Amino acid sequence: MTDKRMFIERRPETGDYAVRKPDSERASAVLPTQGEAIDWAKERGGDVFVERVRNTDRGHPDKWRRP
Structure with missing residues (x-):
């Protein structure tokens, strides 16, 4: 079974994702x-x-959320 997880991270140096x-x-x-x-x-x-x-009020930058 393959891992289908994908994480979207903001790149602070360029501002893109x-x-x-x-x-x-x-x-x-x-x-x-x-x-x-x-x-x-x-x-x-x-x-x-x-x-x-x-x-x-629900989270901070060190957390992950679903879109």
Whole structure:
């Protein structure tokens, strides 16, 4: 069984978003917006998790959420 998880991470140095698989060294894709990164991962059948990019009453940047 293959791992279908894909993580969307904001790259602070450039402000774009990387789509990564668990334990990968390189991004599968780099896209300019979080929405485009989520769509890209969903189109490929990924189980998508998004990095929180700001503090909210429900979570902080060190947490993951579903889109």
